[in-house]
Amino acid sequence: MPRLLNFLFPNGLRASTALLLGLLCCLSVAQAQAGRTPRQLIDHLGVDIRKILDDPKATKTPQEAERAVADQISALIARSPGHLSLTELDAQGRTPLMLAAGSGYALIVQALLSDPAVRLAINMPDEDGETAWMVANFAPTVTLVACQPGALTADRYALLPAYVRRMADLLKARPDPIVSIIRDLEAAGAEIQPEQAKRAWLARCHNAAPELREKLSRQDLLPSLIEDALARQREFNKTANEDARRIPMSPPADMKFVLDDKAQRPARREAPLLQIHEMRCDSMAKPDLSGTTIYWSGTIILKAVVATRAGVVETADFTVLKGSKEKRVTDFFRSIIVRALAKYRCDGDHVFEQEFQFDIR
Incomplete structure (x- = not known):
């Protein structure tokens, strides 16, 4: 399963946006097709x-x-x-x-x-x-x-x-x-x-x-x-x-907000969650740490399993893939991601995976 986006915050809060811009460009072209x-x-x-x-x-x-x-x-x-x-x-x-x-x-x-x-x-x-x-x-x-x-x-x-x-x-x-x-x-x-x-x-x-x-x-x-x-x-x-x-x-x-297909529906085909080429989003906001403070440093990677319906992200589950699992730390970064997901505008009723990496120094 490819990662949809990988948000990096080295040296504090500088974000790498090349992948995001490239993805949105491709999505915009696809959506413009008649x-x-x-x-x-x-x-x-x-x-x-x-x-x-x-x-x-x-x-x-x-x-x-x-x-x-x-x-x-x-x-x-x-x-x-x-x-x-x-x-x-x-x-x-x-x-x-x-x-x-x-x-x-x-x-x-x-x-x-x-x-x-x-x-x-x-x-x-x-x-x-x-x-x-x-x-x-x-x-x-x-x-x-x-x-x-x-x-x-x-x-x-x-x-x-x-x-x-x-x-x-x-x-x-x-x-x-x-x-x-x-x-x-x-x-x-x-x-x-x-x-x-x-x-x-x-x-x-x-x-x-x-x-x-x-x-x-x-x-x-x-x-x-x-x-x-x-x-x-x-x-x-x-x-x-x-x-x-x-x-x-x-x-x-x-x-858990999003049902695990393999656990809940074992008879279904062995298909991955939504692939990157199927995503059609008018807006995929970057996580924004401006105006926030956390007394912590290090690298943390969270995976979000996200469910959308009619242009709205309804629910999401989060798993820490790397880094601190201290509650105050995971709560902080999860809230940052939720605020970004709230701004997503994606076609259809889908479930997709996305990884978010934060590197705070």
């Missing part, structure tokens, strides 16, 4: 929406950005009904319909469902056994903190604003895009599998709180997830406003 497939359009839409929501002066709305992609997909269907790219599988066995349903793109789901081939494959499961209907009921773009309550900590706070902005945008939309997606899928022939959906969500959300797991044994999945996510987010915001010192500093030390 003729994107529906999956590529959906993947990049998350980045476009992230830019809009991050910019208070944006002249375009997320709904307008989504409509533009839906129109392109509709035009493809009009030109080439049943085109193979409409049901193309990604590395996880997901169709464009699954990706759109999981990202809350109601207009794109409508466009895709106008194609007979898409409707014929509507109940196809991905490699985890999840269908488009199941993923729509997970509503991952608005229920992250129900799935990963450990994200609501001071250690991970920098990753939250982009997610919260998208969550707020979706929940305020009328008609409700999540409900619209589920209704459209069912009208097009999607199998309604509530118990299978619960089991699939619990398998992917291994950090879910025990009380939510118990609640799901009695109540429907989607309303329970949204209710839990909103309650957790409100409580976190209230605590932050009243006394930020009461916010938990970090998740439990043994908590």
